Amino acid sequence: MAPLWYKNALFYELPVRAFYDSNGDGHGDLAGVTRKLDYLQALGVDCLWLPPIYPSPLLDGGYDIADYYGIHPDFGTMADFKQLLTEAKRRGLRVIADLVLNHTSASHPWFQAARADRASPYRDYYVWNDTDQRYQAARIIFLDTETSNWAWDQTAGQYYWHRFYSSQPDLNYDNPAVQAEMLNVLKFWLDQGLDGFRCDAVPYLIEREGTNCENLPETHKFIKTVRNFVETHYPDCVLLAEANQWPHDLRPYFGDNDEFHMAFHFPVMPRIFMALGRGDASALIEILKATPAIPPENQWCTFLRNHDELTLEMVTDAERLWMWRRYAPEPRMRLNLGIRRRLAPLLGGDARQLELANALLFALPGTPIFYYGDEIGMGDNIWLPDRDGLRTPFQWDAGPNAGFSSAAPEQLYAPVVAEGPFSYQRVNLAAQLADSQSLWHRLRRLVTVRKAQPVFGCGEYEFLPLAGAQVFGLARRHAGEVVVALHNLTAEPQRVEIDPSQTPCLASWQGASAHDLVAERAAGQLRPTLTQTLGPYSYCWLKLEKDGAGPP
Numbered sequence: 001m002a003p004l005w006y007k008n009a010l011f012y013e014l015p016v017r018a019f020y021d022s023n024g025d026g027h028g029d030l031a032g033v034t035r036k037l038d039y040l041q042a043l044g045v046d047c048l049w050l051p052p053i054y055p056s057p058l059l060d061g062g063y064d065i066a067d068y069y070g071i072h073p074d075f076g077t078m079a080d081f082k083q084l085l086t087e088a089k090r091r092g093l094r095v096i097a098d099l100v101l102n103h104t105s106a107s108h109p110w111f112q113a114a115r116a117d118r119a120s121p122y123r124d125y126y127v128w129n130d131t132d133q134r135y136q137a138a139r140i141i142f143l144d145t146e147t148s149n150w151a152w153d154q155t156a157g158q159y160y161w162h163r164f165y166s167s168q169p170d171l172n173y174d175n176p177a178v179q180a181e182m183l184n185v186l187k188f189w190l191d192q193g194l195d196g197f198r199c200d201a202v203p204y205l206i207e208r209e210g211t212n213c214e215n216l217p218e219t220h221k222f223i224k225t226v227r228n229f230v231e232t233h234y235p236d237c238v239l240l241a242e243a244n245q246w247p248h249d250l251r252p253y254f255g256d257n258d259e260f261h262m263a264f265h266f267p268v269m270p271r272i273f274m275a276l277g278r279g280d281a282s283a284l285i286e287i288l289k290a291t292p293a294i295p296p297e298n299q300w301c302t303f304l305r306n307h308d309e310l311t312l313e314m315v316t317d318a319e320r321l322w323m324w325r326r327y328a329p330e331p332r333m334r335l336n337l338g339i340r341r342r343l344a345p346l347l348g349g350d351a352r353q354l355e356l357a358n359a360l361l362f363a364l365p366g367t368p369i370f371y372y373g374d375e376i377g378m379g380d381n382i383w384l385p386d387r388d389g390l391r392t393p394f395q396w397d398a399g400p401n402a403g404f405s406s407a408a409p410e411q412l413y414a415p416v417v418a419e420g421p422f423s424y425q426r427v428n429l430a431a432q433l434a435d436s437q438s439l440w441h442r443l444r445r446l447v448t449v450r451k452a453q454p455v456f457g458c459g460e461y462e463f464l465p466l467a468g469a470q471v472f473g474l475a476r477r478h479a480g481e482v483v484v485a486l487h488n489l490t491a492e493p494q495r496v497e498i499d500p501s502q503t504p505c506l507a508s509w510q511g512a513s514a515h516d517l518v519a520e521r522a523a524g525q526l527r528p529t530l531t532q533t534l535g536p537y538s539y540c541w542l543k544l545e546k547d548g549a550g551p552p
């Protein structure tokens with residue numbers, strides 16, 4: 001067992017359908033992922049997160065599960081899944097998968113039994129009511145599609161509760177049988193050798209009148225039960241929370257290290273884009289200052305993009321408007337309270353900003369996660385329905401179907417991005433592997449540097465008191481080591497002065513020399529201060545060395 005392995009790691013979100021099609025049927029599959037494990041290892045990935053791989057009508061990317069104990073036939077078989085785990089382990093890679101606790105698909109046999117018969121033991125697996133007037137304080141999440149969290153079911157003769165699409169009825173966590181079912185599901189997959197779960201939509205498990213039905217004490221109680229079960233039987237496994245909440249509501253999801261090991265830091269994400277777009281780190285600094293400390297065993301998971309719209313739920317109304325105007329100028333780019341675009345198009349395909357955004361992400365406290373394809377700057381297709389345009393086939397090379405599949409193009413589950421600046425002819429892995437200055441190689445280097453410095457994964461942090469907010473600067477400290485990370489958010493050169501007498505965690509580093517970890521060069525000494533000039537959208541990570549010699 002490697003304690004706290006998730007703290008100094010790189011995670012990678014890998015939607016199986018989009019990655020690699022091993023049998024030419026037009027869908028990415030588990031055997032395809034296995035074939036590409038060497039690639040993921042070369043990138044420096046430690047842990048894969050597989051979004052839902054279970055049987056499902058796929059009305060919500062698989063987050064509508066019809067059978068918790070199987071593999072979707074498009075993705076392969078249980079044998080393929082086990083083979084993937086075996087091959088991943090052989091390479092020292094871990095694999096987590098989605099655990100969708102809050103709801104099932106309406107086509108799940110539990111729901112079919114529940115709606116058909118009031119006397120069925122499954123009726124109480126879901127949340128029913130004679131009117132659609134309960135829990136009115138709960139917000140609607142899929143605002144562009146749903147008008148209510150209640151849907152009328154003709155067969156059942158009642159309304160059922162759903163926080164997402166009406167094709168996803170919520171499970172009733174007040175029913176102990178539902179809680180027991182979910183522990184069985186968890187056990188089943190951990191027994192196959194999975195290394196943990198990304199737990200979907202955790203704030204919404206329990207409903208109570210007079211509340212917004214999020215983050216309720218009973219929800220936390222169930223999560224403690226889950227953690228206790230995992231801790232007892234699978235102590236090396238990790239539970240990662242998807243809770244799109246403000247920092248003070250996120251903090252309880254760690255408990256006393258008796259709920260989740262990790263949680264996505266949702267409020268930080270849009271503020272990284274605000275920092276880059278405004279050339280000013282103030283909002284990012286403010287949200288980090290508003291983030292409570294977490295137990296030392298726990299860890300934030302930080303990200304730039306994922307398979308959903310870039311959510312703007314955890315910003316003010318004014319900030320949301322600013323983000324939409326800046327990053328979603330066309331109405332089609334907006335979805336619900338967010339933006340359906342990928343990282344590279346959001347940043348105008350600008351190589352400097354793409355590298356800077358990742359450097360900044362890597363310098364923050366937490367474990368970073370890549371969204372597949374962002375390591376090569378893949379584009380999107382906003383004209384596909386829902387969030388499908390963020391989930392197009394991985395662009396392996398400039399060959400047919402971007403090297404993703406040997407099927408006829410019209411057989412692909414989604415078209416490859418074939419036009420514009422992000423087309424697979426221009427943006428693909430093979431081309432980037434061949435170019436030592438490509439985004440892929442630059443990010444690969446960042447990954448190596450970060451993982452070699454435990455200050456990033458495990459250390460505390462302190463903001464540098466710089467003259468303005470155009471440069472985002474922080475000192476990271478762990479086990480007697482310090483790295484100072486500076487990021488110029490603007491298109492102009494910026495000069496900054498680091499003054500150890502003004503920064504408590506640098507106080508004992510007077511006279512130390514600085515070594516630029518990424519550029520691999522000496523960067524001056526703190527005598528008594530150190531001045532650095534950063535080019536447009538550039539950054540440096542300076543490791544301090546007391547002997548004045550710098551690392552070998």
Ligand code: NOJ
Pocket residue numbers: 060061063100164200201242307308
């Ligand atoms: C969050 C997932 O990331 C999203 O893709 C899904 O639609 C909802 N939860 C509902 O499961």
